[in-house]
Amino acid sequence: MAVVFADRMQSLRASEIREILKITQRPEVISFAGGLPAPEVFPVAELQQVMARVLQEAGSRALQYSTTEGLEDLRRLITARLGSKLAVHVDFDDILITQGSQQALDLAGRLFLDKGSIVLCESPTYLAAISAFKAYQPQFVEVPTDEAGMDIGELEKILRTTAGVRLIYIIPDFQNPTGRTWSLERRRQFARLVGEYEIPVVEDNAYGELRFEGDHLPAVKASDPKGLITFVSTFSKTMCPGMRLGWLAAAPQLLEKYVLLKQGMDLHTSSLNQWAVAKFLELYDYDAHIQKIIQIYKSRRDVMIAALEEYFPPAARFTRPQGGLFTWVELPGQINAVELLRQSLALDVAFVPGDSFFPNGGVTNTLRLNYSNMPPERIREGIRRLATAIDHYPGRRRDLAGYTPSTFPPKCHIP
């Protein structure tokens, strides 16, 4: 005999983001590659207070095994916030606390996907969701997406003509990687359609609280009479990622299955961290804290957009997100973003080539830029250098004149 790995291992390979992050840990690199929140807004002093209080008041209870579902206090606080901010009205026991929202994605894959099952997603979509689902060996069908969200006509066509659709994965708010937000109309059309076809949905709302301007829109989950939608979110972007606290909200018939699965995966999420975040929400003004984050990210977005306008060639197109952590750039078609990355790394600038965000690949001229993790002067300098790399891209000057962007919206057309 000999060592045999599971069949699923054939479809997994090291993430491009991960390999890049290794390169970009040198301090001189200006990295637009990660999705890291700004560490200067982590509530370090507050968490110090909170940990002291929790260990004093709850003591060993905060250090013992706890239920798989999670701490009831925390689940109640999350429920209240979902109702007030996103028009999602659920009961506290519809909430399962997860090991970051990444685990919620893994759970959804485990609940719904067999080898060959079809997952629909936006094109492009979140890289780590692709990784999470890939462990279950599905086929990805990418649904065309524009500046207002998923193309509902195309979605309907796919649902009408495709057998074996098990799950639809969407990020309607400040999408990773594009920064786009679905319009209210699209949300309604989408909810109606999945209700009609009765397809389970994962709505990933990791960034929804980080809106810089405009009004909060109701989550798609706000209209889910059949209990099809698993709503996924996290404290990673509004408090800190290092405690690994996310959650999902789902109808009871799904939640009991998620709980059963999570129990076999890791028993439960850190009790201590759950107590700490619940205490933080009790003692401090979470809204005020999030406002601080928003002010910083908004100014960084402004700096990045201004620098893109100033330095990037006119043929480049990019989104102007109303919130979240990312903008998305489409370059003239002859520029290969992976090749560009090699050149920009020589200038100590990193980003993620967009190809990684298309589960079936094939789009080579896009990039994702993160603006949350760099001070403004570094953002400006990094974009300037990246523009230099583009200007020196082999053969670029030759072909650029004839370039017309495809379905991508014109520069800055979102207010």
Add this chain to the structure above:
Amino acid sequence: MAVVFADRMQSLRASEIREILKITQRPEVISFAGGLPAPEVFPVAELQQVMARVLQEAGSRALQYSTTEGLEDLRRLITARLGSKLAVHVDFDDILITQGSQQALDLAGRLFLDKGSIVLCESPTYLAAISAFKAYQPQFVEVPTDEAGMDIGELEKILRTTAGVRLIYIIPDFQNPTGRTWSLERRRQFARLVGEYEIPVVEDNAYGELRFEGDHLPAVKASDPKGLITFVSTFSKTMCPGMRLGWLAAAPQLLEKYVLLKQGMDLHTSSLNQWAVAKFLELYDYDAHIQKIIQIYKSRRDVMIAALEEYFPPAARFTRPQGGLFTWVELPGQINAVELLRQSLALDVAFVPGDSFFPNGGVTNTLRLNYSNMPPERIREGIRRLATAIDHYPGRRRDLAGYTPSTFPPKCHIP
């Protein structure tokens, strides 16, 4: 269309332990059911110090995303301890920090098991390992086990005659559920045999540090020239479970795959908790702390064994563990432990019927008793009541005379 769940959901059902724990949360219940460590030995004050220090010194670094592998300092501390305590000599980058040891089991299932793959395990074996592996839909083949560990002759016969063995799962130290420890001879024979057949092994060492008497034996992993053994352990039993910190040690060619899988599952384990435990190990005397736990558990084991000797019928057989958290009782064959549980719950005493620990079921007259989580007077009283329930078991007095224990060692024969 309609909601379709993954095929694997058919083989999963709610854990018996979990349902029982729900019943036994009433404070008046004397519960031998859980595997909970004694909360009075959690280092609450020390962790308060440690959290304050970490947040002061590392600040936002302890709250940011970190690498999937885990904090290098912590991995180095674990490596040193593995070498000094268990003769397991690995490099720090052979260590992956996991969300409790439960996640390490899930990872091993994900790496090695396809639907129908064969997993070999001790008979009986750890309930939550069965749950973890079941998500990958393997077949379990139980290897007969006696007081010295797995029956190596039987193991060899199975390996010689069975195609498709992908993984062997073992708990050589203070096994859950039996409390048994493999002899040195069995460890050597086992290591030789799996090396010959080249079968991957998961060695679960959750309890190894908690030895009450006798000498520490080298881990099976101590002799693993072909890099087949994934060694799994945890801080749950020696510090506290609520931080969910475990780890696995594996050869580089396995570790890189585990890392890739974990990345898709939850990105990484809580950075803050990793910093905290590393700081604890730096500031405090971990050996002295473990000695405190050992003293308490040893005295509780003594009380439980004495009470079993005093109150249980002579035909009952039970292990006398040299460490860990559990003893294992075999009752006369006509007593069904699930039925007995119903009766003992009426007397406010809980335990786990042993059937749950046999992946293929069929053994109805055994029980697992936990002694770590109850003060001595409650242990004594609980065993007295449990004996009462046995005495009143329907039809028992009628059949008991003709009962002969099967392969089970006589009462207290260890040591």
